[in-house]
Amino acid sequence: VPRHRLSDEIEKIVQEHLKFDLVDDFNSNIWELLAADGEMKVYRRELEENGIVLDPLKAVHSVKGVTGHEVCKYFWDPAVRMEWEGTLDSSRMLEALSDDTLIFNQVHKRVWPAAQRDTCFWSHIRSVSKENKNDLDDWIVVNYSTTHDSAPIKEPMIRAWANVALICSTIILNRDKYADLSSVPRENLVCKITYVAQVNPGGWAPANVLRAVYKREYPKFLKRFTQYVMDKTKKLPILL
Numbered sequence: 001v002p003r004h005r006l007s008d009e010i011e012k013i014v015q016e017h018l019k020f021d022l023v024d025d026f027n028s029n030i031w032e033l034l035a036a037d038g039e040m041k042v043y044r045r046e047l048e049e050n051g052i053v054l055d056p057l058k059a060v061h062s063v064k065g066v067t068g069h070e071v072c073k074y075f076w077d078p079a080v081r082m083e084w085e086g087t088l089d090s091s092r093m094l095e096a097l098s099d100d101t102l103i104f105n106q107v108h109k110r111v112w113p114a115a116q117r118d119t120c121f122w123s124h125i126r127s128v129s130k131e132n133k134n135d136l137d138d139w140i141v142v143n144y145s146t147t148h149d150s151a152p153i154k155e156p157m158i159r160a161w162a163n164v165a166l167i168c169s170t171i172i173l174n175r176d177k178y179a180d181l182s183s184v185p186r187e188n189l190v191c192k193i194t195y196v197a198q199v200n201p202g203g204w205a206p207a208n209v210l211r212a213v214y215k216r217e218y219p220k221f222l223k224r225f226t227q228y229v230m231d232k233t234k235k236l237p238i239l240l
């Protein structure tokens with residue numbers, strides 16, 4: 001795997017996500033259910049630092065008819081970002097550090113009365129093999145804020161900081177019926193999705209406003225993205 005200037009940081013952050021995000025800690029009372037819609041459940045933890053809302057967000061979802069590779073690929077692919085992302089004014093891919101690591105600069109739609117935000121982050125995609133060799137690999141995308149010469153912080157824009165992971169497992173129903181996995185019909189696929197996001201809005205914004213935006217935006221964002229992947233893959237051969 002070709003190394004680059006961010007390889008060490010990426011390895012550290014990805015391993016942290018793989019170690020912590022899939023822990024089922026929902027029965028403890030640290031998570032508060034923000035929204036539930038069918039199989040999708042979105043939780044938050046209240047966390048503030050110097051009066052700035054940093055609420056960690058964790059969502060789980062179960063989507064029929066797609067693989068984890070497909071979900072992560074569409075989440076990572078710069079070519080389709082503006083097709084599914086409804087919260088952005090723009091998205092620019094600044095640099096491809098390798099075939100699995102890109103750097104983005106994105107301008108978020110303004111959330112009144114807060115000032116407009118932009119983000120600059122590396123986005124890394126990889127597969128993670130399972131203990132049971134019969135299982136399909138898990139897939140993960142991590143979006144983690146970084147700096148870049150082509151994305152200077154320019155007033156009045158405020159730079160928000162994000163640490164986001166999308167982790168997907170694929171379940172094949174009636175697995176033993178199929179010798180060749182690529183012939184599995186889509187109705188026998190279930191993708192288990194875990195999405196975690198910790199965003200620092202980068203500057204003061206009223207806590208009640210930010211919490212209202214999180215409560216509104218994240219469930220909508222996840223529902224829109226997963227529906228987009230189902231629509232895009234419906235007629236395509238499965239990507240294992």
Ligand SMILES: CCCc1ccc(-c2ccc(S(=O)(=O)CCO)cc2)cc1[C@H]1C[C@H]1c1ccccn1
Pocket residue numbers: 085087106108111114117119143160162164197199201205213214217218221
């Ligand atoms: C004041 C704005 C703060 C703010 C900055 C940034 C983000 C944010 C960053 C990254 C990602 S992602 O999942 O990596 C997809 C990248 O295209 C999603 C969201 C969210 C918010 C907060 C507002 C919340 C929100 C949640 C969901 C979508 C959009 N906005």
